[in-house]
Amino acid sequence: MFHFYRGAEEYGPFIGDWDEFVQMWLDGWIGSGDWRRVVPEWLAYARSCKQNDRRILCLSYESLVREPIKCVDRLRKFLIPHRSLDPEVAEAIGEHTTFERMRDNPQTNYEDMNGFASDFKFIRQGKISLQLNSIANELMINPSRFSFLSRPFC
Template identity: 55%
Template sequence: MISSLNPKFRQIKGEFVYKQIPWASWTNEKHIRRVEEELVCSPADIVLSSYPKSGVTWVSEIVSLLHQSRGSREHLSTALNEIDRVHVYNRVPFVEENWLNVYPGWTKPGLALDYLLERRDQPRLIKTHLPFRCFREVLQHSASPGPRVVYVFRNPKDVAVSMFHFYQGLEDYGPFEGDWDEFFEMWLDGWIAAGDWRVVIPEWLEAMHTTTWSIFPLSYERLKRDPQQCVQDLFYFLFPEGQLDPEVLNAVVGRTSFERMRNNPMVNYENCVEFTDQFKFMRKGRVGDWKEHFSPSQSDRHDSAYAEAISRVNRLLENTSEPPLIFE
């Protein structure tokens, strides 16, 4: 069936547009508005934000361990036990999603937003894929100086490939029945649930320079290249007065390797009813997988269409720990 919102492409289940951003059925406009209006963050909260399929689940595991252990050997075993027995989506609730979960302390399924609102007096870990134009509403009515925000981003070519497989594997996208060539045209058009990468990523990174909120940029590529340094940087951003024990650092890096996470049912989303039987949430976890999907012509078209956005992103990353974003 052809989309009534963008007749160039097929319809995606539950599709709608809010604030010029397309979405699919894993959320809805009413729910996003509730997040904007009702969620208030405190300085004790940590927000993990990203464009979909950019590595936020990986960072959620890392931050879960750092948050639970506070960098101390004394609390390390408790932190490790936590990630082995509690699903990542319960430790780091996905605030705008519609899926119902039985959160810790609850006896019935409910929404992540309601769980987070109930725990407003406690330090919270919060995951979101909302663009800054939506999450800005949350930050503006949050207690100063606001939460600490980790913004995770990734090479858009690899994101496109990962999103293609995600569209094919998630019931909330239909699942998508088109092939890579069809999806590539959607990607280049910017008709992707959660928005056009060229719009969403620069908006969030721009906020580092135009607001007083604490925003830490972290690329998937740097995390793959130097996980130890990234974990250290994350810890001291989140807990500037803390002390990270070397044993904790090594444990966090080891327990959040791709292989360990792929085999951990608390993080790999296996047996999740929202996914098709064939889908693997943690597929390859590597940099440069786009080369197995993009034709030379598609790569050239993508480079041309994304040149301005990549240039803007790299300007915004100047004077941060992040190297320039390149197509590896």
């Protein structure tokens, strides 16, 4: 989210550093509301909703990186539960949707997007847990504030 706000012209773009952004995020000043409240509410709704026209599939960024084939199967079950998917097709989808492949593909990693800074990268590193390495020591004085970062949400 930090890099999105740095590239999105609608938000300034944001010119502060990581520490300032995290503090603003923790204080509820980042658009879309307090992530720690909004995301669990959406997940609770997704788990409780059984109507076909209101269902929500939740896939975490971490699961997309760690278990892409499992995510492909979850998506298949969500969209077309009555059909199966050949394992070779699932493997090909998993391969074509890795962050490395999408980052190198101009059809998925857009350049010159309206509303974004000229140097904005739509798909960046595709790494997980980097935010834990970036939080400054002074923000870690109260570790309970960041305990939600290690909890799986989806």
